[in-house]
Amino acid sequence: MRVPGLMVSLLSLELGLALSPPHATASDCGYLGPAERLTFTPAARTRWLAPLVRAPGPLDPLYGTVRRFLSVVQLNPFPTELVKALLNEPSSVKVDEVVRYEAGYVVCAVIAGLFLLAVPITGLCFCCCRCHRRCGGRVKTEHKAMACERGTLMAFLLLTTFVLLVGMVCAFVTNQRTHEQTGPSVQAVPETLLSLQSLVSDIPEELQTVADQFSLPQNQVLEDLDGVGERLGNLIHSQLKSKVYLVLASVHSLGQALQVSMDHLRALNATTKELQEGQQHLEPAVRDHRERLLALLQDPQCQGNCTGTLSQVHALELGADFSQVPHLDDALHRLKDVPETNFSSMVQEENSTFNNLPLLIGLQTANAVKDLKKAVSGQPEGVRMLATGFPDLKATSRWSQTLGELEECSRPYLKDVQRYETYRWIVGCVLCSMVLLVVVCNLLGLSLGTWGLSAREDPSHSEAKGEAGARFLMLSVGFSFLFAGPLILLVFATFLVGGNVQTLVCQSWKRGELYEFVDTPGNLPPSMNLSHLLGLKKNISVLLAYQQCREGAALWKVLQLNDSYDLEKHLDISQYATKMQQELKGFNVEIKDLDLLSPEARQDLEALQSSGIEKINYHDFFVQIQKPVVKTDMQQLSQDLERLVQAQGNSMLGQQLQEAAQGLRNLYHEKVVPQQNLIAKLNLNARALESAAPNLQLETTALLGNITVLRGELPVFINHIMENASRCFMTRELGYFSQYVAWVREEVTQRIATCQPLSGALDNGRVILCDMMADPWNAFWFCLGWCTFFLIPSIIFAVKTSKYFRPIRKRLSSTSSEETQLFHIPRVTSLKL
Numbered sequence: 081m082r083v084p085g086l087m088v089s090l091l092s093l094e095l096g097l098a099l100s101p102p103h104a105t106a107s108d109c110g111y112l113g114p115a116e117r118l119t120f121t122p123a124a125r126t127r128w129l130a131p132l133v134r135a136p137g138p139l140d141p142l143y144g145t146v147r148r149f150l151s152v153v154q155l156n157p158f159p160t161e162l163v164k165a166l167l168n169e170p171s172s173v174k175v176d177e178v179v180r181y182e183a184g185y186v187v188c189a190v191i192a193g194l195f196l197l198a199v200p201i202t203g204l205c206f207c208c209c210r211c212h213r214r215c216g217g218r219v220k221t222e223h224k225a226m227a228c229e230r231g232t233l234m235a236f237l238l239l240t241t242f243v244l245l246v247g248m249v250c251a252f253v254t255n256q257r258t259h260e261q262t263g264p265s266v267q268a269v270p271e272t273l274l275s276l277q278s279l280v281s282d283i284p285e286e287l288q289t290v291a292d293q294f295s296l297p298q299n300q301v302l303e304d305l306d307g308v309g310e311r312l313g314n315l316i317h318s319q320l321k322s323k324v325y326l327v328l329a330s331v332h333s334l335g336q337a338l339q340v341s342m343d344h345l346r347a348l349n350a351t352t353k354e355l356q357e358g359q360q361h362l363e364p365a366v367r368d369h370r371e372r373l374l375a376l377l378q379d380p381q382c383q384g385n386c387t388g389t390l391s392q393v394h395a396l397e398l399g400a401d402f403s404q405v406p407h408l409d410d411a412l413h414r415l416k417d418v419p420e421t422n423f424s425s426m427v428q429e430e431n432s433t434f435n436n437l438p439l440l441i442g443l444q445t446a447n448a449v450k451d452l453k454k455a456v457s458g459q460p461e462g463v464r465m466l467a468t469g470f471p472d473l474k475a476t477s478r479w480s481q482t483l484g485e486l487e488e489c490s491r492p493y494l495k496d497v498q499r500y501e502t503y504r505w506i507v508g509c510v511l512c513s514m515v516l517l518v519v520v521c522n523l524l525g526l527s528l529g530t531w532g533l534s535a536r537e538d539p540s541h542s543e544a545k546g547e548a549g550a551r552f553l554m555l556s557v558g559f560s561f562l563f564a565g566p567l568i569l570l571v572f573a574t575f576l577v578g579g580n581v582q583t584l585v586c587q588s589w590k591r592g593e594l595y596e597f598v599d600t601p602g603n604l605p606p607s608m609n610l611s612h613l614l615g616l617k618k619n620i621s622v623l624l625a626y627q628q629c630r631e632g633a634a635l636w637k638v639l640q641l642n643d644s645y646d647l648e649k650h651l652d653i654s655q656y657a658t659k660m661q662q663e664l665k666g667f668n669v670e671i672k673d674l675d676l677l678s679p680e681a682r683q684d685l686e687a688l689q690s691s692g693i694e695k696i697n698y699h700d701f702f703v704q705i706q707k708p709v710v711k712t713d714m715q716q717l718s719q720d721l722e723r724l725v726q727a728q729g730n731s732m733l734g735q736q737l738q739e740a741a742q743g744l745r746n747l748y749h750e751k752v753v754p755q756q757n758l759i760a761k762l763n764l765n766a767r768a769l770e771s772a773a774p775n776l777q778l779e780t781t782a783l784l785g786n787i788t789v790l791r792g793e794l795p796v797f798i799n800h801i802m803e804n805a806s807r808c809f810m811t812r813e814l815g816y817f818s819q820y821v822a823w824v825r826e827e828v829t830q831r832i833a834t835c836q837p838l839s840g841a842l843d844n845g846r847v848i849l850c851d852m853m854a855d856p857w858n859a860f861w862f863c864l865g866w867c868t869f870f871l872i873p874s875i876i877f878a879v880k881t882s883k884y885f886r887p888i889r890k891r892l893s894s895t896s897s898e899e900t901q902l903f904h905i906p907r908v909t910s911l912k913l
Contacts, residue, residue, distance in 0.1 A: 115812050118296050120823045123289040124634075124831035125282055129275050129840030132268060134851040139257065142250060143855040146862045147582065153184035154583035158593040164603045185576060192572040196565055199872070203561025206879075210554075230533075230884040234526060237553075237877035241522040243870050248515040251863035255508035258856040262501045265848040266494045270487050272844060275837045277483035283635075286832045290824050294463050297816035301456050304813060309445035313438025316669070316801050320794070324434050327676055327783075327790060328427050334779055335423020335681070338688055341772050342418055345693060348701075348765035349408040355758045356402045362751045363398050366710060369747060370396040373721075373740050376733065384727030389720050392712050400707035400759070406697050414691045421681040433674050441669050452663040462650035508860060511570055514563040515867045521556035522878060525549045529885035550882035557878045560871040567868040574861035578854055586850035595623035629839035636829040647828060651821045657814055664806045669798055677787050685780045694777045698770040705763045709755045714748040717741075 159181045165173050179186055373393040377386045532546025588594050597603050599621050625638045635641070677685075721741035728734035 115815055116300060118300060118816060118819045118823075120293050120296060120820070120827075121289075122831065123286045123293070123827055124834060125286065129272065129837040129844065131840060132844045132847040132852070134847060134855075139250075139254065139856070139859060142254070142859050142862075146855070146858045147587075149862065150579050150582050150858065151587075153188060153579060154182075155184065156181050158584070158588045158597065160597055160600075160603065163597065167603070167608070168605050182580075185579060188575065189572065192568050195568050195869075199561060199564040199568075203558075203564075206557070206561065226884070230881070233877055233881040233884070234530070237522060237874070237881050238526060240870055240874045240877055241519055241526070244515060244522070244867050244874060245519050247863045247867040247870065248512055248519060251508070251512045251515070251860055251867060254856045254860040254863055255505060255512060258508075258853070258860055259501060259505040261852040261856060262498060265852050266498055268844060268848055269490060269494060272837075272841045273483050273487040273490065276841055277487065278837075280483060283833045287828070290827055290832070291463050293823075294459055294820060297813075297820045298456055298459075300816050301813045302453055304809075305449050305453055305456070307442070308809070309442035309449060310438045312445065312667070312669070312802065312805055313441035315805055316441065316798055317434070317437045319801055320437075320797070321434070323790065324674075324676070325431075327787060328430055328434075330779075330783055331430075331677060331681070331787075332423055332427040334685070334776075334783055335419065335421070335427070337772065337776055337779070338419055338423070338684060341688075341693070341769065341776055342415060344765045344768045344772070345408065345411065345415070348762060348769060349412055351758050351762040351765060352402060352405055352408065352701075355400075355755060355762060358751065358755045358758065359398065359400075359402055362709070362747075362755060365747055365751060366396060366398060369740065369744055370394075373744075376736055376740060379733060381730045381733050382724075382728070383730075384724045385720075386724065389717070389724055392717050392720065395712040396714075396717065397711055398709065399711045400704040400709055402704055405701050405704055408696065411691045411693050411696065415687055415693075418687050418691075419681070419684040421678055421684055423681060426678050426681055430674065430676060437671065437674070440671070444669055445667050448663065448667050452660065455659050455663045458656070458659075460653050460656045462652055507570065508864075511563070511567055511864060514559065514567065515864075515871075518556050518559050518563070518871065518874065521552050521559060522874060525552035525556060525878065525882070525885070528552060529881065532885055546885040550885040553878040553882040553885070557875050557882075560875045560878075564868060564871055567864060567871075571861050571865040571868055574857065575865065578858040578861060581849070581854045582858055586846065586854055589846050589850070592623060595626060598622045625835075626839050626842060629835040630843075632834055632836050634828075634830050635833040635835050638835050647825065651824060653814075653817055653821065657810070657817075660813070661810060664810060667802055667806055669802060671794065671798065674794075676791060677784075682784070685784055689777060689780045689784070693769065694773040696769070696773070698766050701762065701766040705759055705766070709752050709759070710748075714744055714752060718745040718748070 159177075162173065162177055162181055370393055373396070374390070376382065377390045377393060526549065528545050529549030532544075532549055585594075588597075601619070620639060628638045718741045721737050721744070725734045725737045725741065728737065
């Protein structure tokens with residue numbers, strides 16, 4: 081039952097070796113385990129310039145009204161050619177072109193000039209007229225429509241005063257709003273410059289941070305290299321164990337079969353010799369017994385069935401002749417001392433050697449791993465030069481220094497701006513106070529005049545209140561003539577500055593016309609060309625750059641640095657990978673200690689193979705075994721002799737037959753039975769060898785051949801495993817560097833130096849200049865101009881109304897022509913103008 085099982089295992093081994101070519105499989109990559117996902121620290125610093133937004137307020141309608149008024153004043157589009165000439169050749173700018181563009185402001189200047197001339201001259205004339213008591217007197221005669229006229233004039237004066245009051249309040253508010261927003265606006269300038277400086281100065285540091293994180297894949301690879309030899313050994317062990325274990329099991333089984341066969345062969349030889357020796361001792365004894373019985377049975381005095389018994393005695397001779405069996409000395413000589421090897425111990429030792437393969441390979445690859453670690457510890461030239469090779473690094477340093485100096489230099493100027501703004505605010509407050517003084521005089525004049533009129537019908541009431549009201553109105557007229565000149569000068573000066581800022585800068589900025597002007601080639605002088613200042617090879621669109629920056633794009637995309645900086649060249653690690661591959665070739669593994677079959681065991685099997693035990697003629701053994709030891713049944717013959725003793729009449733003959741029967745029986749037990757036992761043993765050993773010897777030879781031949789093939793293929797097989805495992809290792813480790821390259825590519829092109837602060841600075845600059853400064857500034861001069869021009873109707877209505885507040889010289893007491901005054905007592909007026 082053992083032999084078929086051994087044959088099956090050997091056939092499986094041969095089939096496995098035939099169907100498994102010595103090449104590595106895809107499972108070789110599994111020894112590395114799943115690849116890690118590297119987590120890189122973001123190098124790009126979070127930059128976000130907080131947008132400035134003017135909160136909605138009650139002055140927004142006023143701001144909108146002023147902007148609409150300015151859009152009516154300035155109907156011309158953005159003066160591209162005029163600004164171009166001004167920037168490139170200031171001397172070529174013609175005055176008529178400037179006047180033509182500023183036509184609306186020129187008209188306003190003419191109006192302001194006329195106002196500035198007409199109002200003081202009119203005031204001077206009025207003053208002279210008053211000195212001669214010709215203007216602004218009193219109503220001489222009371223008439224029917226006087227009350228209506230007086231009421232109308234008072235209503236218009238009150239309405240004009242209200243308009244002046246509203247304008248004055250708005251002027252105060254906008255003047256204060258301009259003053260309040262100047263401080264935050266001025267403070268935002270250095271903050272914006274510092275933000276831009278940080279954006280520019282941080283680029284080299286961020287690039288260096290990106291380059292420094294090359295250590296992450298390096299450390300991961302170095303970590304994977306720790307124990308890689310043992311992992312390779314485990315991989316080789318797992319790939320080979322099915323074949324090696326099968327071979328060793330076959331060796332162990334064949335060793336056991338060899339031992340059993342040798343035991344049978346030795347037992348067969350020993351039994352044969354014992355049988356031959358026993359046959360030598362048995363043959364004389366049988367012959368002596370046969371001769372003696374022949375003599376006794378042929379005696380004439382023999383009675384009974386002596387003749388029948390005599391035929392049995394004639395057959396009393398040896399049947400099996402073991403001298404005719406094949407000699408085993410030659411086979412035993414060839415198999416002398418076989419097996420010399422303890423196959424169980426040998427297989428156990430080979431198993432131990434094979435199971436220690438990971439440790440052995442780890443020791444063999446230690447130097448190669450050390451060299452590979454040394455190669456991995458280096459840094460590619462491109463990655464090392466990533467920061468220093470970045471384009472415009474000098475320009476970046478220059479811009480950072482320039483922005484820093486600009487921020488430092490701007491602080492004194494910004495302080496001056498705040499100081500001058502304080503002066504402007506004081507002047508604005510003084511002029512608003514002038515308008516307030518006119519308003520107060522108008523209100524006091526109206527109040528006292530109205531009080532005087534209500535008490536005029538009372539004869540005992542004096543005319544002092546009405547006269548006082550008239551004098552306050554005339555005081556208002558005097559202040560109006562006096563303040564009109566400074567007011568119109570301030571209004572026009574602020575209007576000219578603020579209006580041009582709104583129409584020329586803010587409006588064009590909001591519409592994007594400024595960006596289009598900058599983007600148009602030739603509009604800016606070469607010294608102001610942004611691409612030239614940044615050292616770029618290609619001109620960039622400022623409008624597109626602004627839009628991209630608002631979306632959070634990086635400078636790489638905005639400045640199109642891919643045309644001036646080959647990022648892929650710096651991220652090329654092919655030479656680095658080639659060096660790693662060269663070091664991986666040093667992973668050579670030899671398994672000389674794994675013999676699978678020791679020399680002594682091979683000698684045993686080769687001795688068995690050449691012993692010829694399968695050629696022994698076991699049939700000759702079986703021929704003799706099938707023969708009886710003695711042809712006659714000695715026990716039956718003894719019984720017949722005993723029966724024949726009883727039939728004898730001669731006691732002497734009977735005694736001799738009795739002794740012969742007993743001797744024959746003793747011979748049977750002493751000689752024949754042991755021979756029969758030896759024959760049974762001989763039969764067992766002969767049959768075992770007959771069935772085992774041919775298969776044993778086939779097994780031995782197959783095993784030796786398979787071991788020879790396997791030992792020859794093991795180095796090739798291991799080399800293929802090592803090549804594939806090295807390829808897997810290289811692919812895995814380069815995957816870490818690929819992660820780094822992809823991260824660097826994304827970090828540099830999409831995250832580093834996000835230019836949102838640039839667009840934020842532009843947006844905040846527009847908000848500061850236009851929303852926080854220009855709008856309240858323009859609203860201030862608009863309200864102040866509003867008040868200034870309404871001084872004219874205030875003067876007219878005040879002069880007209882004051883007449884009705886003074887005492888009337890001739891009063892009409894009745895409407896009937898028949899009624900006359902019997903007595904007229906002239907009233908002495910105490911106040912005359």
